[in-house]
Amino acid sequence: MSVCVGCTSLFSIGARGNDVRSETSITSSEQPANRFLRRIFIEGSLSNVGYEGQGAPRYSRPNGYTAGALLDLLGQNKLVLETGALYRQIGTTIDNGLGDNSLTANYVSVPISGKYYFSGQEANSLYLKAGVMGSTLISSNTIYATQTIKVGPRNWETAVLAGVGMKFDITPAADLVLEGTYARALESAFADSDIYRSDLNVALGMAFDL
Numbered sequence: 001m002s003v004c005v006g007c008t009s010l011f012s013i014g015a016r017g018n019d020v021r022s023e024t025s026i027t028s029s030e031q032p033a034n035r036f037l038r039r040i041f042i043e044g045s046l047s048n049v050g051y052e053g054q055g056a057p058r059y060s061r062p063n064g065y066t067a068g069a070l071l072d073l074l075g076q077n078k079l080v081l082e083t084g085a086l087y088r089q090i091g092t093t094i095d096n097g098l099g100d101n102s103l104t105a106n107y108v109s110v111p112i113s114g115k116y117y118f119s120g121q122e123a124n125s126l127y128l129k130a131g132v133m134g135s136t137l138i139s140s141n142t143i144y145a146t147q148t149i150k151v152g153p154r155n156w157e158t159a160v161l162a163g164v165g166m167k168f169d170i171t172p173a174a175d176l177v178l179e180g181t182y183a184r185a186l187e188s189a190f191a192d193s194d195i196y197r198s199d200l201n202v203a204l205g206m207a208f209d210l
Contacts, residue, residue, distance in 0.1 A: 038072035043205025064090035102143040109135040175207040
């Protein structure tokens with residue numbers, strides 16, 4: 001009975017090749033889970049803005065919108081850090097007793113939140129997030145019916161925020177995102193006033209893996 005030495009060598013090389021490919025495959029699947037930049041979200045939202053505090057009933061027809069980009073960073077399979085930059089425009093009408101003043105304020109905001117994906121960040125998943133947001137005023141415009149008191153927003157605003165959302169896989173590298181967030185300012189919305197603003201936002205966007 002003869003033994004094919006060459007065949008045995010070929011089988012050994014083939015087996016080692018399969019092992020190498022398996023190890024490479026495992027390494028490739030593990031590497032994305034450890035990356036610093038996870039994904040980028042491009043989104044827009046509509047805002048329902050409310051005011052509370054002394055004199056709040058004078059503020060009516062609040063509205064606004066937000067557009068910008070957010071990033072998932074760091075973290076583990078289910079928990080990540082979210083940050084980015086948002087352009088926010090907020091408007092309202094103010095009754096000064098003699099007429100209605102119309103105010104529009106534009107901000108650049110930077111949120112920082114912890115985000116938890118219940119089914120893992122790489123799958124279709126419901127998620128919750130909570131954190132803080134800093135906003136700097138870049139411009140504002142007030143149209144006065146009768147200028148009895150000058151109206152202007154603060155130059156800086158700090159807010160706490162919380163949100164819930166859902167991420168739906170469209171392709172292996174792209175997702176559709178639907179999200180609702182609530183933000184509550186810690187400083188008064190206007191100088192020399194005790195009026196505090198809260199925003200309820202509904203956002204729709206796309207997420208792309210990095």
